[in-house]
Amino acid sequence: MTKNMQGSINSLMVMLTRSCQFACDYCEVALGPESMPLPILMRAIDLLMTTDDERCQLRFWGGEPLIKWASIKKAVDYAQKRAVTAKKSIKFMITTNGYLLDEKKLRYLEKNNFEAMLSFDGNEYAHDRHRHLKNRKGTYTRTLENLRRLASYNIPYFVNLVVTPDTVGVLSDSLEFLKNNSIASVQICYRCGVAWRRKASGELLAQLENFLGRGNRADFIMNFHNDCEPTMLSQEILVDVDGRIYYDAAIFLEKKFPSLKKSYELGNIGGIKNIGRLYASKPELRKRFLLACSEPQKKIFLNNEGLGLKMKAFFEQRNQGSISSNEHPVIGPVAAQGFREQNKILIELDIDAVFMKIEGPCLNDCVFCRQKTSSAFDALPSILERLGNGRGSVSKKLCLIGNEPMLHPKITQILRKIKKSGFSMIEIMTSGNMLADPAFTKKVVDAGATSFSIPLFSNHADVHDAIVGRKGACNSVIRGIENALRSGAQAFIHTNLIRQNIAHCLELERFVRKQLALPFAIFTIRPKTSNLAFPRLMPAYAEIISRLTGVKSMVGFPLCVTQKVQAELFKNENEISDSMKLYFLDQGFVKLRRCSGCIFIKKCAGIFREYARFFPTDEIRPITARHANTIH
Structure with missing residues (x-):
């Protein structure tokens, strides 16, 4: 989460580059050659250090951030030194397609307190259907090899699986495939920016039910535990390559909702003195989002929001009986x-x-x-x-x-x-x-x-x-x-x-x-x-x-x-x-029969x-x- 329980924002995403080797069909980021200059990157770290929280996280995003490996290392070095001065504990996260991961990079990530989110869409059919190189060549084999390599290191990680209306029919099989490959956990992300018809959204929930009905552990799916829905109202804060700051949906949906950048813009990296002032509630973000939409865009937004709320209800219903309080019952x-x-x-x-x-x-x-x-x-x-x-x-x-x-x-x-x-x-x-x-x-x-x-x-x-x-x-x-x-x-x-x-x-x-x-x-x-x-x-x-x-x-x-x-x-x-x-x-102990x-x-x-x-x-x-x- 970007905002902890006390109200202080304790994480920040940085758009290291808009460059990427992939040309994924569902990616709504406007890719290009632009990368973040080091002075802007360092200012972003300085902004993160204004958090009221003692713990903070810097998240590298793109494009494909591993393309800018030298920038990552310089940012980590600077952030670690700034954290000592600011008396804070810092961790790092990288969102990656995994294509450039190698032993040297993995050793560095392991040594420097990184968490990794690797994008991988399941079995070969589901993954290569939309995740391919610019020449349309599939990326399944190499990405899976590097995912297995990542899993062998002591690096907390999870797979981000994007499911689309045309791959939803194999979601249960894709989850089973990842589980059988000893993947630690999976976050399911439905494709945003396209209409999910009733049949497709019903199939999504049916596929989840099918996977869980086979006796699979619920904790394998991270959606049981995080509060990410509706995805389009994400409260994450992102610094773009030019130093402009946005709520991150303005970037990950920019091709589909180009007017959202103006509505979601928070200012320039040089003009923000305290990161805590950037917080917005989901109702506030929803209001901003709708103001930026044309009538056809509103229909897409409401459709995706509805699917997100259905997903939220699905997981909450299966979490009934969990202790949801911080108070001791006795x-x-x-x-x-x-x-x-x-x-x-x-x-x-x-x-x-x-x-x-x-x-x-x-x-x-x-x-x-x-x-x-x-x-x-x-x-x-x-x-x-x-x-x-x-x-x-x-x-x-x-x-x-x-x-x-x-x-x-x-x-x-x-x-x-x-x-x-x-x-x-x-x-x-x-x-x-x-x-x-x-x-x-x-x-x-x-x-x-x-x-x-x-x-x-x-x-x-x-x-x-x-x-x-x-x-x-x-x-x-x-x-x-x-x-x-x-x-x-x-x-x-x-x-x-x-x-x-x-x-x-x-x-x-x-x-x-x-x-x-x-x-x-x-x-x-x-x-x-x-x-x-x-x-x-x-x-x-x-x-x-x-x-x-x-x-x-x-x-x-x-x-x-x-x-x-x-x-x-x-x-x-x-x-x-x-x-x-x-x-x-x-x-709350119980005993088995x-x-x-x-x-x-x-x-x-x-x-x-x-x-x-x-x-x-x-x-x-x-x-x-x-x-x-x-x-x-």
């Missing part, structure tokens, strides 16, 4: 209760603590979450009122939870009031960043904090920082843990197992348990609204079994999976913070419904009595 209602009512609920769950949620923003922007920077702080009188109403709690431990409780400007005053209310133990769930300041940590502990529940996603700074979206976070968290211990508080460390850190979990466990000498737990990740979709975060159980064998800290995974990874099936609860115990209980024969069915959490939708469940097998003697 934590919120429990924390909203008075302390006495909490005691009645939580004692039954073996949690000897009560919880108070403090509303406020968050420092991190984790890949498995959505940053909440605009949340207002709870007013101090409201917090004190809740404390007063909670007198008489059976438990003497209170856990402060929220996005980042310690960001509250009155946190030490709140802690002292909690202590005076009769609580002898106060646990704070925190990212750990603020504890890097030893003076602040001492104030918080002196005011009453006795323990901290802290996530650490890797002991490698680049991995942890990328996951939380905050440069320097890993070092801050480790210093914060040390400061907490020196101040006399306890620290409980946990991590969420995701694809982005699975390679580091064994080492992280050793680091926490041996070097820091602290308790450690590895939790599963739950489906919810997040920066990355659940299938791009959750490792398959088969991968967990193959890569984590020997760990000792897994919590919240199906016991039949845990049994194949670690010797002890049930973790010592004293090593888990009370905040994370509630987090573990606060999950086959689980009914498992001797641990009552003790096992089960799996997420979303996991069963996106991944095979072959590893879920009931543990029978004859296997019981192998379990601790």
